[in-house]
Amino acid sequence: MSDNNLLSRFKSDLDHYSLKQLRTISEEGVWSIGQMYDHLLVVAHEYLDNMETCTTLMEEQPLGKTPFGEQLFKNSGFPPIKVRLPDELNSTPNNSDSRENLLTRMDQLIQRWSHWETKVDSINPNHKVEHGGFGWLNAKEWYKLVEMHFRHHLRQKDELERKVSNYS
Template identity: 70%
Template sequence: MNELTLIITYKNELQKYSLEQLRFKSEESVWSIGQMYDHLIVVAHEYLDDMETCVTLNEEQHLGKTEFGERLYKIGGFPPIKIKLPDKLNTPPNNSDSNEVLINRMNQVILRLSQWESKVSNINPNYKVKHGGFGWLNAKEWYELVFMHFRHHLRQKDELEQILVKEQMF
């Protein structure tokens, strides 16, 4: 499965959830499926914004990634762990979007990714924007990070669907 197909699959799977399933929270501290989708979409746009910032730069940055950033790109994705962000970065995602709204928002992510797919490799690799945890990333690395982030949440998606099965909602 190519990378864009993964995100298209996420989008298509939105159709299988009822509004109740999409918004169901088993505990206050556990996201709903809708919140997970909101998070993925918001973060994808943030990463793509940083990628597009790289395009506008005219000064090379020769600093690199953090140790964790190097490891992340070496293995091609996040380790199979839950990552807890600091509270100030951990605002609960939106839980009010309908399937239709989330599908439209996913289409915007897919459109942006498609528009850059053939161009991102041609951007100067020394034009970089700093990521708070991974260090200095170039446009191609920001683009790849979108897909790594979606893959990382596959486990969470499966866990949330299992909760729905357990609650006899799925």
């Protein structure tokens, strides 16, 4: 599945959820589908902000990725595990968006992401911004991380859909 198709799939899947399905929290410590979407959108824009920062840097960064970051990009994806960030980094995602608002936000992300598709390869690969867990990433890596993060949440999306499938 191409990267743009993955984001478009997430967008089109929004049409299949009722407001109750989007907002239902099935158990404590588990997000709703709407919260998962909010998380994906917020993080994707953070990654694209960092990618854009790479375009403004003047100095090259000789440092690289952490061992985990190297493995992540070598595998072109996150390991198939649930990740829990430390509490200070783990703010609860918004659970009040309507389907229409999430659709609009997905459209904005897809537009922004697509805008950079043909430009990202021309950005100096030695202009990097540090990620707290993955090390120093260049614009192309930040761009790719958006798709990798969406793909990482496919299993969670499937689980959440099963939990709310009886709601309308």
